[in-house]
Amino acid sequence: MKNDPFLPNIHSPADLKPLSDxxxxxxxxxxxxxxxxxxxxxxxxxxxxxxxVEATLALHRTFSCTTEEHSDTIVxxxxxxxxxxxxxxxxxxxxxTIRRDGGISGFTNxxxxxxxxxTCGHSGSSVSAAMGIAEASRLRYxxxxxxxxxxxxxxxxxFTNGMIxxxxxxxxxxxxxxxxxxxxxxxxxxxxxxxxxxxxxYIRTSESYFTFKLVLKRLFSSIPLVGNGLVRTAxxxxxxxxxxxxxxxxxxxxxxxxxxxxxxxxYRRMVHVLEEAKSKSGPVIVHMKTKKGMGYxxxxxxxxxxxxxxxxxxxxxxxxxxxxxxxxxxxxxxEELCTLAEKDSSICAITAxxxxxxxxxxxxxxxxxxxxxxxxxxxxxxALAGGLAMAGMTPVYVLYSTFAQRIFDxxxxxxxxxxxxxxxxxxxxxxxxxxxxxxQGLYDVALFRSIPDITVYSPSTADDIRRDLDRAVYGQxxxxxxxxKDTARxxxxxxxxxxxxxxxxxxxTADRLLVLTYGRIAHDVAAVLTExxxxxxxxxxxxxxxxxxEKLREMTDSAGFTAAVxxxxxxxxxxxxxxxxxxxxxxxxxxxxxxxxxxHGSLDFIRKNAGLDRRTLxxxxxxxx
Numbered sequence: 001m002k003n004d005p006f007l008p009n010i011h012s013p014a015d016l017k018p019l020s021d022x023x024x025x026x027x028x029x030x031x032x033x034x035x036x037x038x039x040x041x042x043x044x045x046x047x048x049x050x051x052x053v054e055a056t057l058a059l060h061r062t063f064s065c066t067t068e069e070h071s072d073t074i075v076x077x078x079x080x081x082x083x084x085x086x087x088x089x090x091x092x093x094x095x096x097t098i099r100r101d102g103g104i105s106g107f108t109n110x111x112x113x114x115x116x117x118x119t120c121g122h123s124g125s126s127v128s129a130a131m132g133i134a135e136a137s138r139l140r141y142x143x144x145x146x147x148x149x150x151x152x153x154x155x156x157x158x159f160t161n162g163m164i165x166x167x168x169x170x171x172x173x174x175x176x177x178x179x180x181x182x183x184x185x186x187x188x189x190x191x192x193x194x195x196x197x198x199x200x201x202y203i204r205t206s207e208s209y210f211t212f213k214l215v216l217k218r219l220f221s222s223i224p225l226v227g228n229g230l231v232r233t234a235x236x237x238x239x240x241x242x243x244x245x246x247x248x249x250x251x252x253x254x255x256x257x258x259x260x261x262x263x264x265x266x267y268r269r270m271v272h273v274l275e276e277a278k279s280k281s282g283p284v285i286v287h288m289k290t291k292k293g294m295g296y297x298x299x300x301x302x303x304x305x306x307x308x309x310x311x312x313x314x315x316x317x318x319x320x321x322x323x324x325x326x327x328x329x330x331x332x333x334x335e336e337l338c339t340l341a342e343k344d345s346s347i348c349a350i351t352a353x354x355x356x357x358x359x360x361x362x363x364x365x366x367x368x369x370x371x372x373x374x375x376x377x378x379x380x381x382x383a384l385a386g387g388l389a390m391a392g393m394t395p396v397y398v399l400y401s402t403f404a405q406r407i408f409d410x411x412x413x414x415x416x417x418x419x420x421x422x423x424x425x426x427x428x429x430x431x432x433x434x435x436x437x438x439x440q441g442l443y444d445v446a447l448f449r450s451i452p453d454i455t456v457y458s459p460s461t462a463d464d465i466r467r468d469l470d471r472a473v474y475g476q477x478x479x480x481x482x483x484x485k486d487t488a489r490x491x492x493x494x495x496x497x498x499x500x501x502x503x504x505x506x507x508x509t510a511d512r513l514l515v516l517t518y519g520r521i522a523h524d525v526a527a528v529l530t531e532x533x534x535x536x537x538x539x540x541x542x543x544x545x546x547x548x549x550e551k552l553r554e555m556t557d558s559a560g561f562t563a564a565v566x567x568x569x570x571x572x573x574x575x576x577x578x579x580x581x582x583x584x585x586x587x588x589x590x591x592x593x594x595x596x597x598x599x600h601g602s603l604d605f606i607r608k609n610a611g612l613d614r615r616t617l618x619x620x621x622x623x624x625x
């Protein structure tokens with residue numbers, strides 16, 4: 001007789017408590033099956049989540065996470081390793097909607113669940129946030145054994161982010177109920193290697209070892225007069241042996257308690273280690289090793305392919321290809337950059353742990369000496385670009401628009417202020433389907449518009465991006481090329497005027513609108529104007545900064561414009577629309593994103609939510625007329 005499934009009966013972490021340890025492996029298998037099934041249809045972060053199943057079960061069994069104020073708190077760094085957490089916190093029935101229109105998020109999200117401590121999609125901030133939560137808990141409840149605990153779950157990749165080290169440095173010496181669970185699933189962080197080291201780590205994280213330590217401490221402490229001294233002596237001997245054998249970890253050198261490495265896929269061992277961590281009197285690093293793709297052979301064999309997977313066939317892991325004609329902006333950029341680098345040995349490419357996502361895989365193979373992947377360290381990458389530029393190289397730093405939000409000061413201080421030439425290429429600009437509020441590329445134009453003498457290109461076609469990249473590489477000062485996560489469409493319209501700054505489709509109709517736009521959305525604007533028979537003259541900007549103010553004013557000198565309209569796939573506040581409105585002698589309407597907290601979903605869903613789908617645009621144009 002088949003046993004009843006566990007997951008349908010788990011509505012909160014409290015429902016885990018009655019289960020026996022012998023039942024946990026069956027629950028872990030169910031969780032893996034559910035994650036694989038959901039992501040095979042919707043796509044998402046598969047490999048790391050399969051590796052986090054046992055560790056998450058151990059966390060929710062060891063700690064008491066509730067919706068009450070006096071509760072333990074789990075903070076997930078980045079937020080995409082939280083799928084088991086979602087299934088254990090009342091979201092099983094909705095789990096198959098993950099990343100879909102109106103469904104649950106692929107990241108932690110405070111609006112979605114009280115069990116999500118942080119809405120998080122950018123790595124590196126978890127330890128700082130967890131420290132803040134733990135300090136607040138200390139102020140309210142103290143740090144006794146009954147006080148709440150805060151746990152930050154951090155992937156090893158995040159340890160290339162400077163914020164992590166700023167937080168670790170400030171933690172030393174603090175008396176906080178704080179555990180940092182370091183999920184080491186790809187790179188080795190511990191400096192001890194070899195069979196003996198692994199064996200000693202196995203012993204140090206075993207239940208018998210922790211029991212022995214506890215018994216020995218109680219024994220020594222019970223001896224009158226000298227007991228406490230014996231405990232201190234034993235610790236001093238332990239610390240001395242660590243130093244002379246070179247086995248003291250980096251974290252211990254920072255003044256933090258360290259336990260590990262431990263097998264994060266061994267549920268019982270993880271429970272013992274977490275209980276040991278709770279016995280400490282200050283912040284503790286628990287270093288666990290997990291296997292990416294654990295329990296699903298295709299993901300175990302190709303973890304990089306299943307890090308952020310598209311829909312796939314569960315039988316063999318083969319991607320289910322959706323028919324979509326055309327070549328992506330990213331692919332066109334990648335090919336053009338390699339073509340330029342072949343001719344010019346000064347061109348270097350930089351990425352922050354996004355080699356494949358940013359289209360630099362081929363460049364990294366063909367020009368390895370000129371390729372720099374600095375890990376999740378966006379600020380360092382920008383300053384590195386500045387240094388390369390100061391020394392006469394031509395750096396091309398490629399990153400997603402959403403992560404460029406971190407590098408404003410480096411662009412200003414380390415590049416622009418130095419008056420050097422560097423190229424920043426922003427991928428995933430505008431609306432980004434799937435990943436949700438943390439990954440929308442809506443802020444870059446408004447952020448960087450305030451930097452003086454900056455050049456920004458926003459191509460709308462394949463030819464545009466090739467030309468714009470060439471102009472940026474051989475231009476002057478700080479140049480940015482920005483494009484969406486999409487295929488590059490070609491124009492179906494013949495423009496009456498084209499130059500290096502804009503394309504213009506003149507109209508002889510009187511009482512018409514002057515419509516200005518740029519980037520991907522220009523195709524939708526042109527289609528709406530044509531299909532709805534809107535009397536308008538269309539100007540598609542290719543170079544959006546510096547703004548061609550004089551040219552725009554000249555356009556309005558001719559009679560017949562009743563108003564101007566700017567349509568942009570970015571935030572209204574600080575965008576190009578506001579810059580154009582400031583120079584045009586016409587009433588200017590701005591169709592942009594007023595509320596940038598865009599939910600996850602398909603591109604059509606996002607556009608409609610933001611009021612920039614074709615139907616809504618048509619209604620807005622008609623309302624003006």
